[in-house]
Amino acid sequence: MSGNEFDLINRYFKSQPVNRKDVVLGIGDDASVISVPENSQLVVTTDTLVAGTHFLKNTDPVKVAYKALASNLSDLAAMGAVPSWCSLALTMPKLDEVWLKGFCEGFYKLAEYYHVQLIGGDTTRGPLSLTITLQGIVPADTAIRRDGAKAGDWLYVTGNLGDSAAGLDVILSGLAPKNSTEEILVERHYYSQPRVLAGQALRSVASSSIDISDGLITDLVHILKASNVSAIVNADQLPVSEELLQFVDNPKDAAKIALCSGEEYELCFTVSESQRDKLDAVLLDTTTPITCIGKIYPGEGLRVNWKGKSIDWPLSGWVHFLKNK
Template structure:
């Protein structure tokens, strides 16, 4: 393969049907797109770096899924409908089997969510992936972090803690003898962005965020922006059977659920008057949703086990402290 343009033509061009709102995409200096009336555009950019977000020898299909799913999760947290994505891919060399596997998985997930690749860049260097996703939200109706009110109920989607267990398996071969180690490793990479849940919550939730740095840290962002506090009930945290078996302890599994990063589930708050509508509104998504606590006055942040405080000294993930 002789260069960048051959790479684009071979692996990135003609992989998708053109969306009607895409007027010009790959092959020019800029993409040209058109947004529908009465919507706003939600944008998010994330970078994944080999050695920080994934091991360079990891399954390239899993890396592609993780890269796109993590960005789609940001759109889900805003209640946005995915539309377009740009990809900047830095490669040390063009390893054709690696690139083919990566691109096949990338487009499989992109096509599932009807999000079109409209541009980007390729260059030589240490392996890294940068994506910018764009989606639509109804005008003046996006989910944000600053709307939680005292008395609102705190919910999460899915099951929490699996990603941290999977990361331990990836980083420590000695963990591979534990129950469900391979399954948890797979779950670390293959999260399901909660797009349908976010859309269904637009008229029900008061605030939302996706769990990328750990429940403790990400809920903390909602509390800070909304100027409120919270109490959480650890016995209500949704932990998978696989995580419980892997940890050999419900207490350890609950600690994982509170601190595990890269879950890409949603944490959201719901006013009392909307609480009865949650189950029916989300029924079509097929997603587990669990109430784990309640919003309190500012300055209160308590983690309770059957009503009694626990002091586990947990925190989320910080890229510059890791």
């Protein structure tokens, strides 16, 4: 990009609403310098979004920015971390000031809400894509990991599942939403709420956790393999919204979508019997709804039940947009 283009981009990314006291040196030098609190550990995650794969090329940049940052926030939420600093690598085919302005609007709105400061990054010319590296902190040795589930633990999820996939179906149809139900589902696809506060609250009770970005049946298997356990999921107990039920008009179809829908940014976590009675208390201030959907067992594998009977539905994990869409 030309010098003038870099100047313009720098103006957008230097004028941000969050200025943390622990940022010693932010945007403008070869690297950033931050102060990490004593007795804390750094938690770092990186996600890349590519136009045509993770979002349609004509998607509102406000929504693109929200989705990009929310996916990283959700990763930190799963580990109970407090999000703090991020860097952004942005590749654009050409400088589009209108797009950049919308992107910054969406990015900074969410960053300000979680008190995250942009501390650096990179810009270059090429196919539209963006990579965010988000850093957060946890008290030493308290991060929630995937490998802590034990036989006898109860299996929970936050919020509702399935709305993101249903919203994507509406988007990919190429047609405008036909009613308020479809409008709501589209908004929930773009604006899934990362469970940052719930993740921090769960540090004291959860034995394992993961965010639901690739579908419940895919992400739960990561916990099972890391912990060397198995699980039974009761599909009839999955939390689904009224809008999803209206969209598919069948509880079983809603459950199938809930099992596979990704980019939900809800949390799937396990809790031991001894900690189960503390859940409501630790989550009270977060106002996060939770649902028990099953249990952890010895052995390997994942079984899905419907009203107590094993089912064999053809299920697959989340599939992102096809390229060149």
